[in-house]
Amino acid sequence: MKKRQLKIKSFVNELKNNHHWYFITIVFDNTTYFRRLNNINEFYKRLSNSKASLTGHPSNRLWWKRIVPSGIYEPLLTDENLELNFIMTTKSKLNELELRCRAKKICPYVSIKISYQENEELDKLSSNTYFSYRQNIQLFGDIKRLDSAK
Secondary structure (H helix, E strand, C coil): CHHHHHHHHHHHHCHHHCCEEEEEEEEEEHHHHHHHCCCCCHHHHHHHHCCCECCCCCEHHHHHHHHCCEEEEEEEECCCEEEEEEEEEECCCCCHHHHHHHHHHHCCCCEEEEEECCHHHHHHHCCCCCCCCCCCCEEECHHHHHHHHC
16 A cells, blocks of 8 residues: 555656646535446546547547546545545646536536646645545556556
């Protein structure tokens, strides 16, 4: 687990060196979410790998390949809500409206916040203790490939 924590910390420390980085928080009502999706990680799977699409746009799978995201996401489950927090880099700038629409088509959300290169958010993450006790962080993209190669 220690190696994984270092990998996550290294990813966060390198964010400023990337052209496009985001903090995205999506909040779902548990009743709606679990009626539509089978488990906590299914939203990510559908966003990154499904054949579903928006009218006139490529499938989620092709869209995901085009933006080449890499990063981490952390699900936080409470009695009422599921909050998915993404920290990611992309090859090209995201069309935020398109992301909102793709997310809503998978499962209607209570709220979504997309922060683009906000240093205040980055400062919170850069604290030494932020990732020390987090067990449910999922890696995706290059960071996951590099993690599993070691």
